[in-house]
Amino acid sequence: MCMTCGCGIGQTLIGGHALARQRKPGEEMRYRAHEEGAVRAPPHDHTLPHSPAHEAIDFGAGPAGTHAPGMSQSRMVKIERDILSKNNDYADQNRSYFSEHGIFALNLVSSPGSGKTTLLVKTITALNGTQSLAVIEGDQQTDNDAARIRAAGAPALQINTGKGCHLDAHMVGQAMQRLALNDDSLLLIENVGNLVCPAGFDLGEAHKVVIFSVTEGEDKPLKYPDMFRAADLMLLSKCDLLPHLDFDADLAVANARRVNPGIRVIRVSASSGEGLSEWQEWIKAGCNTAVAAKQRTLRERVPGNIPAN
Amino acid sequence: MHEMSIAESVLQIIEDTARAEGCARVKAVWLEIGQLAGVEKESLRFCFDVVTRDSVAEDARLEIIETAGQGWCMECSRNVAVSARYEPCPICGSFQIEVTGGDEMRVKELEVE
Numbered sequence: 001m002c003m004t005c006g007c008g009i010g011q012t013l014i015g016g017h018a019l020a021r022q023r024k025p026g027e028e029m030r031y032r033a034h035e036e037g038a039v040r041a042p043p044h045d046h047t048l049p050h051s052p053a054h055e056a057i058d059f060g061a062g063p064a065g066t067h068a069p070g071m072s073q074s075r076m077v078k079i080e081r082d083i084l085s086k087n088n089d090y091a092d093q094n095r096s097y098f099s100e101h102g103i104f105a106l107n108l109v110s111s112p113g114s115g116k117t118t119l120l121v122k123t124i125t126a127l128n129g130t131q132s133l134a135v136i137e138g139d140q141q142t143d144n145d146a147a148r149i150r151a152a153g154a155p156a157l158q159i160n161t162g163k164g165c166h167l168d169a170h171m172v173g174q175a176m177q178r179l180a181l182n183d184d185s186l187l188l189i190e191n192v193g194n195l196v197c198p199a200g201f202d203l204g205e206a207h208k209v210v211i212f213s214v215t216e217g218e219d220k221p222l223k224y225p226d227m228f229r230a231a232d233l234m235l236l237s238k239c240d241l242l243p244h245l246d247f248d249a250d251l252a253v254a255n256a257r258r259v260n261p262g263i264r265v266i267r268v269s270a271s272s273g274e275g276l277s278e279w280q281e282w283i284k285a286g287c288n289t290a291v292a293a294k295q296r297t298l299r300e301r302v303p304g305n306i307p308a309n
Numbered sequence: 310m311h312e313m314s315i316a317e318s319v320l321q322i323i324e325d326t327a328r329a330e331g332c333a334r335v336k337a338v339w340l341e342i343g344q345l346a347g348v349e350k351e352s353l354r355f356c357f358d359v360v361t362r363d364s365v366a367e368d369a370r371l372e373i374i375e376t377a378g379q380g381w382c383m384e385c386s387r388n389v390a391v392s393a394r395y396e397p398c399p400i401c402g403s404f405q406i407e408v409t410g411g412d413e414m415r416v417k418e419l420e421v422e
Contacts, residue, residue, distance in 0.1 A: 074336055074420050074422040075422070076418050076419070076420055077326060078418045079322065079326050079417070079418060080415060080417055080418075081322050081416050082413070082414065082415050083318050083319055083414040083415060084315070084318060085318075085322070086318055086321055086322075166311060196311070197311040197314075200311055201311070222395045225393070225395050226347045229408070257404065258397075259395050261404065
């Protein structure tokens with residue numbers, strides 16, 4: 001679980017600067033306890049020792065049914081709110097910014113070491129200035145990946161998630177402001193190398209793209225189904241290594257389609273260049289769609305204009 | 310997956326609601342978590358305990374209602390039960406299943422005073 005993998009936002013940095021957030025560094029375990037205006041629990045005695053393990057066992061051990069309305073001064077409040085609603089609100093803001101500015105945003109996800117950054121560098125070189133683009137890099141620590149992207153000639157901003165194991169829509173929104181994205185551009189967001197947590201966090205992107213290298217196991221889509229389910233495109237990377245491996249590429253694709261029947265697959269290799277043109281075509285088609293959608297919206301906004309189909 | 314972030318989001322919803330309702334204490338919280346939501350329940354309980362410390366929901370009871378996974382089998386053209394994303398249709402064995410339910414995560418209700 002994330003206590004082990006370190007999930008949390010206590011040490012997030014964007015381009016080396018602290019993320020604007022409600023909690024101070026070093027306070028990860030005391031959530032907004034001293035924040036002004038926060039609703040506080042009334043003072044009361046702590047009869048149980050505050051050992052997490054102890055409380056975890058005791059939680060929910062109380063007699064069932066004591067919550068019935070009318071039994072005490074307590075009452076029930078129906079809320080029915082999505083738990084990720086806050087992240088989804090930020091993601092919606094990002095998404096509407098993208099659509100207003102004709103930006104095609106991709107969220108690139110994979111396990112660590114699948115070759116995401118190498119593939120990005122190759123993609124940037126191959127696009128060779130024909131497409132305005134920017135990159136947001138997510139890693140727990142270091143600015144290494146953003147430096148590699150900048151060396152390839154594209155603007156890049158590093159988000160260091162500290163203990164966090166995924167990017168969320170709020171971090172990406174702040175990074176977007178610092179990057180000052182061009183209209184009609186491509187935004188590539190390289191998520192933290194992790195096949196679990198990033199699946200649940202919408203960043204406002206048009207598509208999640210999962211990168212799955214042939215040096216991994218064919219059954220990875222079955223082991224991490226949520227991620228392969230959430231992605232619209234799978235790049236099977238490092239395909240130049242296939243002759244040297246026992247990896248069954250067809251089985252890997254079949255496994256991905258077991259969890260996501262509609263997933264599109266492109267076999268690529270950053271070393272040999274295999275599949276990169278198909279990947280670029282896919283990107284360009286997405287950029288064209290984003291630009292066309294923006295122009296359609298703008299036309300509809302002009303008073304007296306008849307919306308074009 | 311990301312149970313700490315989820316627990317934190319749950320606390321934010323609780324605090325927003327407590328502020329809006331003007332209540333001093335939250336005694337119990339009901340969450341609806343789908344079988345396919347990818348949430349480890351015991352881990353979420355642990356994280357909920359940690360994040361609610363010194364908050365309006367300190368020592369609140371956490372009740373998790375698990376909803377079953379559901380999917381639409383494209384081969385059978387009918388709704389089928391899905392217990393995991395990689396499992397075949399229990400009727401025809403096909404993997405062409407679109408998940409239609411059981412992946413939600415919601416705060417359903419609170420007991421407040």
